Amino acid sequence: MRVASTAVLLVGFQNEFCSEGGAFHDIVKGEIESSGAVKNAADLVEQGRERGVKILHVPMQFSENFREIPPDRTGMLGDIRKANAFVMGTDRADIVEELGPEPNDVVISGKSTIAAFKSTNLDHVLRNFGIKNLALAGLLTDVSVESTARAAYDLGYRVVLLRDCTATRSKEAHLASERVIESSFGRVMSHREFLNNLE
Numbered sequence: 641m642r643v644a645s646t647a648v649l650l651v652g653f654q655n656e657f658c659s660e661g662g663a664f665h666d667i668v669k670g671e672i673e674s675s676g677a678v679k680n681a682a683d684l685v686e687q688g689r690e691r692g693v694k695i696l697h698v699p700m701q702f703s704e705n706f707r708e709i710p711p712d713r714t715g716m717l718g719d720i721r722k723a724n725a726f727v728m729g730t731d732r733a734d735i736v737e738e739l740g741p742e743p744n745d746v747v748i749s750g751k752s753t754i755a756a757f758k759s760t761n762l763d764h765v766l767r768n769f770g771i772k773n774l775a776l777a778g779l780l781t782d783v784s785v786e787s788t789a790r791a792a793y794d795l796g797y798r799v800v801l802l803r804d805c806t807a808t809r810s811k812e813a814h815l816a817s818e819r820v821i822e823s824s825f826g827r828v829m830s831h832r833e834f835l836n837n838l839e
Contacts, residue, residue, distance in 0.1 A: 641798075641837050647694040647771045648802075651756055651778030651785055653681060653739050654699050655732045656725050658779070662732055663725035668779060671807040671814065681777045681805040682738040684831040685745075691838055694769055695745040698756040699735055700784070701728035708752040708759075716754060716783055755787035763795055773798045775834050777805035782817040789825050799826030800834055 656662040658678055672678060685695050702708050702720070709721045720726055726733045741747050746765060753759040766774070774797040778785050785806050789799050801821045808814050822828045829837070 646773040663723040677807040780808040793825040
């Protein structure tokens with residue numbers, strides 16, 4: 641993969657998932673620790689930046705009154721509304737300090753949907769930078785990460801799921817997403833394998 645046409649996309653590495661007191665921390669804490677997702681992602685972005693890989697962050701954020709989510713919404717978005725989570729401007733919605741954006745990183749705003757493309761200008765930004773290969777890291781593997789991988793594939797990107805930089809509520813759910821992505825939407829590799837494939 642050529643560095644100039646490759647980007648790392650960090651989805652949902654926010655305090656609501658990754659830090660004590662976060663609304664969804666308890667449901668994913670064990671798997672984050674087991675997989676080393678945050679630690680591995682920190683190593684990934686540090687080495688990626690040194691090699692010139694574009695780093696993009698896509699945090700999920702909502703207004704205080706959750707006008708982006710109908711009151712009767714079910715599923716993950718309904719759970720977010722009920723938990724009063726990911727409210728923009730709050731510490732809990734911030735990107736975790738270990739991955740905090742550096743000056744040359746791009747932060748994509750406006751993500752109020754599960755997939756990162758639907759409610760943002762992510763596709764526009766990636767195409768402006770000439771990106772063709774998209775390596776995905778983040779939370780939750782079987783929710784936002786997998787949904788983003790499917791959308792990216794449909795848009796023509798070559799998708800890589802970074803298995804050791806992602807986590808979800810159980811190892812079984814994580815492995816199921818790995819199998820789905822590898823069979824139909826892209827490649828699955830560790831962050832070190834990804835870095836070693838750059839040229």
